[in-house]
Amino acid sequence: MRYVPPVTAKHRSGDTWEVSLPRAKSAVRHKDGIRPRRRVHAADAADALRQGEELFAREYASYKMGVTMNLADLAVYFIDHAEADGTYTPETARDYRGLVLRYIEPNFAKDADEVSAIDIERLYAHLLTGGGCKGAGISPNTVHKLNTVLRAAYAFIARENPAISNPMPSVELPARVHSDKRALTDREFVKVLEGLESALAETPEDAAGINRRNMLFGAYLDIHTGARVGEICALTRGSIREIERAARLDHSMSEKGGLHRKEPKTKSGRRTVALDDSTWDMLRKHYEWQATYLTDEQRDSDGTPVCCTASGGFIAPSEMSAAFKGFCASVGVELADGESFHVLRHTHATQLLSNRVNPKEVQRRLGHSKIETTFGYSHVMPGEDAATAADYGAIVERARKAGGFR
Numbered sequence: 536m537r538y539v540p541p542v543t544a545k546h547r548s549g550d551t552w553e554v555s556l557p558r559a560k561s562a563v564r565h566k567d568g569i570r571p572r573r574r575v576h577a578a579d580a581a582d583a584l585r586q587g588e589e590l591f592a593r594e595y596a597s598y599k600m601g602v603t604m605n606l607a608d609l610a611v612y613f614i615d616h617a618e619a620d621g622t623y624t625p626e627t628a629r630d631y632r633g634l635v636l637r638y639i640e641p642n643f644a645k646d647a648d649e650v651s652a653i654d655i656e657r658l659y660a661h662l663l664t665g666g667g668c669k670g671a672g673i674s675p676n677t678v679h680k681l682n683t684v685l686r687a688a689y690a691f692i693a694r695e696n697p698a699i700s701n702p703m704p705s706v707e708l709p710a711r712v713h714s715d716k717r718a719l720t721d722r723e724f725v726k727v728l729e730g731l732e733s734a735l736a737e738t739p740e741d742a743a744g745i746n747r748r749n750m751l752f753g754a755y756l757d758i759h760t761g762a763r764v765g766e767i768c769a770l771t772r773g774s775i776r777e778i779e780r781a782a783r784l785d786h787s788m789s790e791k792g793g794l795h796r797k798e799p800k801t802k803s804g805r806r807t808v809a810l811d812d813s814t815w816d817m818l819r820k821h822y823e824w825q826a827t828y829l830t831d832e833q834r835d836s837d838g839t840p841v842c843c844t845a846s847g848g849f850i851a852p853s854e855m856s857a858a859f860k861g862f863c864a865s866v867g868v869e870l871a872d873g874e875s876f877h878v879l880r881h882t883h884a885t886q887l888l889s890n891r892v893n894p895k896e897v898q899r900r901l902g903h904s905k906i907e908t909t910f911g912y913s914h915v916m917p918g919e920d921a922a923t924a925a926d927y928g929a930i931v932e933r934a935r936k937a938g939g940f941r
Contacts, residue, residue, distance in 0.1 A: 544583040550576045552583035604646035607639045610688040617687070622793045624844065627851045631684045638662055638673070638681055647692050652705035655685070663709060675709040676873065680853075682708055683791050718885035719878060723868045730866035731755045735817065738824055742845035745828060750850060750858040752821050753842040754879060756782075759814040761883030761901050763787065764852045764876040769796050773837025775818070781809045784902065794851050803904040852876075884909070 545553045553574050577583035611632055618628035643658050658666075659678050667673040686703045693701045719727060734751050737744075753767040762770075765787035774783040785805045786796050799805055810818065818841075825843070826834055833839045833847040840849050856876040863870050870878060880901070887897045888909075898909040 542584055544577075544580050546580070546583075547574070550578065552577050552580070554583055554586065604648060606643060606645060606647045606650055607635055609647050609692050610635045610639060610684065613688040613691045614684070616691070617793060621848070624794075624848075624851060624854060626854050626857075627790070627794070630853065630857075634677075634681050634684055638666060639685075642666055647689075648700075650702055652702040652707075655702060655706045659706075659709065674873070675711055678709055679711060682706065686791060687793050717874065717878060718882040719868070724882060726866045726868050727754075727863060728758060730862065731758070734862070735821070738827070740828070745845040746850070746854075747858055748824075749842040749844070750855045751862060752817075753850070753855050754859045754862070754876065755817060756814070756841070757876065757879040758883065759811060760784075760808045761880050761887075762808065763880060763902075764855055765789065766902075767842060768840070768850050768852050768855055770841045771837060772839050772841060775841065776807065779807065779809070780815050781807045783807050788849055788852055790851055790853060794849060796849065799902070801902075801904045803899070804902045806899060806902050808900055 542554050545555070547553055551574055575583055575586040577586055614623065614628050614632050614635065617623040618625060623631065639658070642661060643654075645654060659682075662678060662681075663672045663675065665672055682703070689701045689703045731751055731754060735748065735755060737748065739745055739748055753764075756762070756770075757764070757767055760767075760782060762782075762784055766784045768788035769786040770782060770784070771786075774785070775781075776783060784807070786798060787804075789795055789797050821841075822834075828845060829839070829843075829847055833843075839847055842850055842855070844850060859879075860870055860875045884897060884901055887900070888894065894906065894909050898906050901909065903909050
């Protein structure tokens with residue numbers, strides 16, 4: 536049952552009332568961050584008492600957690616809680632905790648129950664224009680990542696009672712910055728592929744090494760399938776079709792509201808992608824290596840991720856992307872800001888189209904809902920510009936003859 540504190544109300548002026556907790560009887564101790572007096576706007580004493588009970592019940596909930604009502608404190612508490620119960624891996628928790636401490640704590644002093652959607656939007660506007668390192672603005676993509684943390688934190692905060700409402704669904708976000716569809720150059724591709732094959736020949740035994748090897752195998756799979764990073768992270772053993780030698784892509788891992796597996800938004804997102812012989816052989820070796828640390832039950836389960844943690848759990852897409860970017864740097868391939876795992880998907884599409892694979896088949900393989908998206912790679916399609924040049928040459932010749940005829 537929720538704690539309801541004893542509250543007294545004293546009329547100040549107009550519709551302003553001061554609600555307070557008895558000093559001796561209150562279960563909410565008079566410590567830093569726990570304010571025994573608050574002012575509310577109420578129609579009468581009964582309304583003031585009701586509001587006071589709700590306010591101090593929320594403060595008592597945060598007091599029991601050992602934190603103040605400050606949004607940054609509660610957000611960090613949520614992240615610690617999510618890490619403890621396994622919702623977030625230590626790497627994801629560290630990343631999210633850093634976002635809160637870097638961008639919310641120094642810029643936002645409001646209590647969680649006083650925050651509105653407009654307050655959050657103002658915070659984001661400040662961060663975009665000058666809230667980053669040395670007064671520089673942060674990118675819209677970083678704001679979206681911070682928003683993911685706050686959405687999950689507020690869902691927890693509202694459930695646990697420190698805040699009675701959740702402003703996050705009403706927050707308007709800046710448009711993401713989408714980088715150009717850059718593919719790896721031939722030289723970069725060879726460095727990445729050979730580096731991955733070398734790394735996958737290793738057999739680490741510690742948890743960190745096991746996690747890293749699984750994430751790099753995810754990159755190897757992506758080179759050969761063109762899947763999205765969330766789809767690679769959501770791929771389970773039950774999704775591998777042995778007879779067809781193919782992978783069924785019908786789920787994606789999402790980090791919004793906590794790491795979870797979700798179905799694709801469109802029908803085209805559900806597809807089966809064939810694996811070539813070398814990828815299939817590498818998958819077999821990957822399973823043989825995983826047998827050294829997974830339990831018999833995990834190895835036999837269709838729900839075990841193909842790329843799993845040392846404990847057999849799912850890997851967060853952000854972690855796999857970060858691991859891949861670090862790997863690229865280690866083999867001499869520098870990715871620009873905003874580039875990470877997704878460059879493999881662009882590379883896969885570019886290689887298919889540049890080798891004259893039917894765009895409709897590329898569309899199906901990549902899971903594009905519209906062919907226009909696939910044609911966004913038209914700059915790599917050979918023959919198109921050459922044919923246009925030939926046509927224009929014929930036009931020039933016809934014009935020359937027409938002019939000569941006069």
